[in-house]
Structures are given as C-alpha cells and as structure tokens.
Amino acid sequence: MKIRFPICARIRASARLVDPTAGWERMDVPIRYGLVEHAREGLVLVDTGYSEDLYRSHSLALWFYRSLLRPKLMPEGAVGAQLAAIGAGPEDVRHIILTHLHADHICGLDRFRNATLHASAATLELWSRRPSWRDSGHALFRGLLPAQSAFACRTLEHAPEAPLPWGGSGHDIFGDGSMISVDLPGHMEGHIGIYFADENCLYAVDAAWTMAAIVKEPRLPWIARLITPDRPAALRSLAVTRAAHASGVTIRLCHDPEPA
Numbered sequence: 467m468k469i470r471f472p473i474c475a476r477i478r479a480s481a482r483l484v485d486p487t488a489g490w491e492r493m494d495v496p497i498r499y500g501l502v503e504h505a506r507e508g509l510v511l512v513d514t515g516y517s518e519d520l521y522r523s524h525s526l527a528l529w530f531y532r533s534l535l536r537p538k539l540m541p542e543g544a545v546g547a548q549l550a551a552i553g554a555g556p557e558d559v560r561h562i563i564l565t566h567l568h569a570d571h572i573c574g575l576d577r578f579r580n581a582t583l584h585a586s587a588a589t590l591e592l593w594s595r596r597p598s599w600r601d602s603g604h605a606l607f608r609g610l611l612p613a614q615s616a617f618a619c620r621t622l623e624h625a626p627e628a629p630l631p632w633g634g635s636g637h638d639i640f641g642d643g644s645m646i647s648v649d650l651p652g653h654m655e656g657h658i659g660i661y662f663a664d665e666n667c668l669y670a671v672d673a674a675w676t677m678a679a680i681v682k683e684p685r686l687p688w689i690a691r692l693i694t695p696d697r698p699a700a701l702r703s704l705a706v707t708r709a710a711h712a713s714g715v716t717i718r719l720c721h722d723p724e725p726a
C-alpha cells in the first residue's frame with residue numbers, strides 16, 4: 467500500500483493563528499489530503515482538498531471565507547494532477563473517505579461519482595440536514611457539496627470494530643486491518659482520523675493543526691476555537707492524538723507546516 471499526503475493549497479497566515487505556542491510571524495499553512503494506492507481496493511482518497519471548485523459557488527458566506535483565507539492553489543498538488551502522475555483519472559477513484567465537511571476537505575467531490583463515500587454517521591447526517599444560519603459560522607458551505615444521493619455512501623460505524631494500539635477502538639474500513647477510522651470529534655460534527663496500521667501512522671487530520679499542539683501545549687489556537695462547535699470534545703480528541711503519539715505512533719496532520 468502506498469500513501470501520500472499531497473499539498474493542494476497553501477494559506478499565508480500569522481503563525482500564532484494556527485499554533486498557540488508560535489509568534490506572530492507570517493507562515494505558509496499547507497492543505498493536504500490523502501491519496502492511497504490500496505493493493506486490493508485500488509485508489510482511495512482521504513478527502514479531496516481545495517480545488518478550483520472553491521470558486522464556482524457564489525454564496526456571500528463563501529465569498530467572505532475566500533477573501534479572509536485567500537488560499538493559493540498548488541496545481542501540481544491537485545487531486546487531478548496527482549492522479550494523472552500515476553496514470554489514473556477521477557473515474558478510477560474507488561473510495562473516498564471523508565474526514566469531515568469543511569471546505570478544504572470536500573472541493574470537487576462531484577468528479578468522483580464512481581467512488582463509494584465512507585464517512586461517520588454524524589458527517590452523513592450533517593450533510594443531509596437542512597441548511598442552517600449556523601452553517602457558515604462552522605465553515606460548512608453547502609454550495610460546495612453535491613447531493614448525497616448521487617453517491618453510494620457507507621457509514622463507517624457499519625465496518626467491524628478494530629482495536630487501536632494506544633487504546634480504544636476504531637472501525638476497520640476495508641475489513642483487512644489496513645485503514646481504521648478513529649473518532650476525533652469536536653473540530654466539526656463527525657470529524658474522524660485514520661490509522662494506517664502497516665505504517666503505524668495516525669492521520670489525525672484537524673484534531674490538531676500543528677505538532678506543537680500535540681507535543682508541547684495541548685491548546686486549541688483561537689481561530690480553531692472560533693469555528694469548533696464542541697470545544698470539550700475537541701480537547702478530548704487532542705488528548706487521544708497525544709496518547710497515540712506518546713505510544714510511538716507517527717502523527718500526520720492536514721495543516722502542519724512541517725513537511726509530510
């Protein structure tokens with residue numbers, strides 16, 4: 467199994483915004499997604515990142531979000547370019563595991579109609595819920611989401627339970643022990659990470675934004691606190707990620723500035 471975490475965009479921001487232990491100097495915050503070549507299941511995406519589809523939806527809330535963050539797309543890291551580099555196209559993607567529904571994880575979903583979508587029950591429920599005035603405050607932009615009915619969806623909780631090396635259990639997504647979903651709620655309803663067993667690696671996605679939050683100071687940066695719907699749960703998920711790290715598991719994050 468081959469796993470990559472390409473960078474599809476970068477956001478220029480003050481380091482302090484994403485890392486409570488950092489200074490105010492400007493830094494590049496990467497946006498990653500996962501591309502897995504699974505021996506039995508074929509091509510698997512973990513989220514779809516940002517893409518030019520971010521600019522195709524015209525809601526005022528999304529315009530505000532784009533103006534605030536001004537993400538710089540990295541064409542060479544885009545899903546399409548990364549697939550082309552291995553001789554594949556969007557139609558060859560067999561599975562997409564959605565960690566949560568923030569804009570930087572779901573752009574261009576519509577292009578992968580052949581894929582089965584795997585997500586937590588809470589994520590699928592949030593997706594199918596009626597629009598609410600709270601949505602944009604939680605960085606949920608429904609204009610970026612296709613109709614859920616367009617996809618074959620599988621609830622992660624229906625996959626068999628599997629133990630995790632640092633304690634507790636997750637769900638064995640493909641039933642072969644290779645990729646186990648890990649509940650990491652708080653950052654957004656239904657947020658999950660993925661434990662890659664052979665690599666002994668936890669992709670903790672947005673449970674933390676920097677390794678400093680895991681290694682040095684388990685605090686949420688203030689911008690994360692602003693959009694986090696459930697802060698106590700987010701702190702518990704951060705503790706789970708710290709426990710995994712302490713047990714010797716390699717941690718990968720979506721936005722950590724260190725090269726992944």
Ligand SMILES: [Zn+2]
Nearest residue numbers: 566568653672
């Ligand atoms: Zn997020």
